[in-house]
Amino acid sequence: MAKFEEVKNGVIFPVGDKNEAYAQYFVGQSYLKSLIADPKLNVGVGNVTFEPGCRNNWHIHRNGFQLLLVTGGEGWYQEEGKPAQFLQAGDVIVTHDGVKHWHGATKDSWFEHIAITAGTPEWLEAVSDEEYNKI
Template sequence: MSQIVYKLTIRLTLAVTAAFLISLDGFSQSKAKSDELTQQAIFPKGEQGPANNFTGKSFSTRLVDSDSTYNTLIGNVLFEPGARSNWHKHPGGQILIITAGVGYHQQKGKPIEIMRKGDVVKCPPNVEHWHGASPDSSLHQMYIIPNTQKGIVEWLLPVTDKEYNALK
C-alpha cells in the first residue's frame, strides 16, 4: 500500500512541477514580448504613474504641454501587462492612439473594448472611463487631451479586478 502512495506522490509532484514550469514559460514569453514592445517604443518610457491613480505599473511621458494657443495636452503612456488606470473623466474629452500592444478601454455602462496597434479611441467629454493593458501584453498609447481650458482630468475610483476581468 505504501508503494502505491509513494508512486502517486511522485506522479503528483511531477505533474505539479510540469504545470509550474509551463506557466513559468508562458510568463517568460509574455514578459519577453512586453520587453520587446518597450524596446521598440517610439517615445521614452517616462515616469511611473502614481499608485493612487493606477493599478500595476504604468509610465507616462508628456510630449506637448498645454498652452493658450493650442489648448491641447499630448503624452504617451506605457502600461505593463495587467496595468490600468482608475476610472476617470476629462472635461474636454480624450483621444487615444494605440502605438503598440493590446489593451482594454471601457466607458461606464458599456462593455470593455479591445484596443490594438493602430486603433484610435475617442473618450467624450465628462464620460467616466478607464484604459490599460491586457493581462498578457503591454500597451503603448498616445493620449490627446483637447480643450484643456475646461480642465485636464478628474480621477475616480480604481477599476476592480471583477470589472477588469469582465471580458473573460
C-alpha cells in the first residue's frame, strides 16, 4: 500500500479527472482539477494529483512563472543542474521564468499540489527511470 492514500480522494480540493490533456507530458498517471481558468487572467490555478512514481517531463515556463503549493503526500522538485528537493505538505516552490525543472511523486507516495501558472509551458524530454531512480 502506498503512503498518503488519502490524497487520491482530495485533501483540500477535489482530485479531478485523469489528466488526459497533458498525459503525453507525464510518466505515470496524474489527475487535474482546474480551479481557476478565467480567460481575462494570465494565470491558471489547478489541483494536480500524482499517483506514486508519477512525474511530469522537464519543462520551462516562458514569459511567466509557476508556484507550487504542496497540499498532500510526498514528492520531488528538481531544477536542471541542482539536486532534487523533497516536498511534503506545506512546502512552497517558486519557479521563475525560463528555469528548466520537473516535479512529481516519490516512488511510494501519492502527491498533490496546487499549481499557479502564468505564461506558456515548453514541454521537454521525460525524466527517465534512470534519472528518477537516482534520487
